[in-house]
Amino acid sequence: MANKSDRRGRALSKVSIVEAAIAILDTEGEDALTFRLLAARLATGAGAIYWHVADKGDLLAAAVDAVIMVPASDAADPDEAIRLLLLGVFDAIEAHPWVGTQLAREPWQPAMGRVFEAIGAGLGAMGVAETRQFDAASALLNALLGAAAHQAAAARSLPADADRATVLARVVARWSGGDPAAYPFIQRMAGPLRDHDDRAQFLAGIDLILTGLKI
Amino acid sequence: MANKSDRRGRALSKVSIVEAAIAILDTEGEDALTFRLLAARLATGAGAIYWHVADKGDLLAAAVDAVIMVPASDAADPDEAIRLLLLGVFDAIEAHPWVGTQLAREPWQPAMGRVFEAIGAGLGAMGVAETRQFDAASALLNALLGAAAHQAAAARSLPADADRATVLARVVARWSGGDPAAYPFIQRMAGPLRDHDDRAQFLAGIDLILTGLKI
């Protein structure tokens, strides 16, 4: 049953394995990715995958690397270049929430190196002083990492009951820990929390940092 | 062998279970925490733990909650109150790196609610406009989440070879992905990366946001 013709001539390779893994991650979720299911989808044995991939960490890193790309920016405004760069990664995470989990777990992935490098180029173009560039770049990276973790967590808790409003209501409830009166700020923010746009909010955070850099 | 006297009269309770879990997490690391080891340490059966704790997620959440505390601030300067608050959490994560992993994975923990509330109070005291408070609070929370993920990852990759310098050299190598010439910014930052203080850098990131808020 599991022979090469089932694979329709596509030879097993790291690329094809990573493609299949991404398909599972996107459609079935993070927990669904097992070597057994992956092997079944590829019509091969579980052990065969280990010929092309070192272990699950390697597989996940390759999947992230395939999904995060950092296009060369042609924005005239260097601020805008950084914004576009970070929004691009943000959008990739929105499309593939499991990337957020992975980046938060393993920030030293090659993909993050590309982002860090591009941020650095943008900061140079902005004219940020050399001595501040490292702090600035890591502040921007932290903002991205935080948003990534946030998005991945949201995606994990959404499938349970698809309704966004009730999920957010539960966030307020969990955060308030059964004593709403003790959390006036959170109560006050329940409205904005319900209505806000994650992407716009992420951008607002980036803008705060970019503004701070101008002082 | 596993009877109550081995437990020295300490009745099994959620508190004692969480204490034992924290001890394991702190000394043996995140991967070492299993229900089997925990049961052995508590001189009981694995199943007994489930009488007091819903599942592993519940256990981890309780452990985080026990370790993250948000003291009421008495700083005169509201900026300073926010700084101290965030640094307090940062220090807790430094002392217990597994908290970073957990917060990044589950940002809707009660502990994060307390942090968010305290940030909100500080922003109010700073006189930040109502309409910006939500964006500002989540930017600060993202910065904390990003630093938490960063620290947890650092702690995970350090034990392998205790030397900090070689670990950081490897970060530069991994980020540069075998082609240093393509990553001039990262090469230029190799020095600062080696010499930097995580805590100071985190604070610099927070200050960028706080500065941005004043414009």
Added chain:
DNA sequence: ACCTGAACACCGTTCAAGT
């Protein structure tokens, strides 16, 4: 009410054996 510990249903990973 609380505890015991074997059993269940999984994992990632390895490895002798095949082609």
Added chain:
DNA sequence: ACCTGAACACCGTTCAAGT
């Protein structure tokens, strides 16, 4: 060189049986 699939060494969780 590459693949197969059973086997190994684990997990979290459940549950009949005890006290």
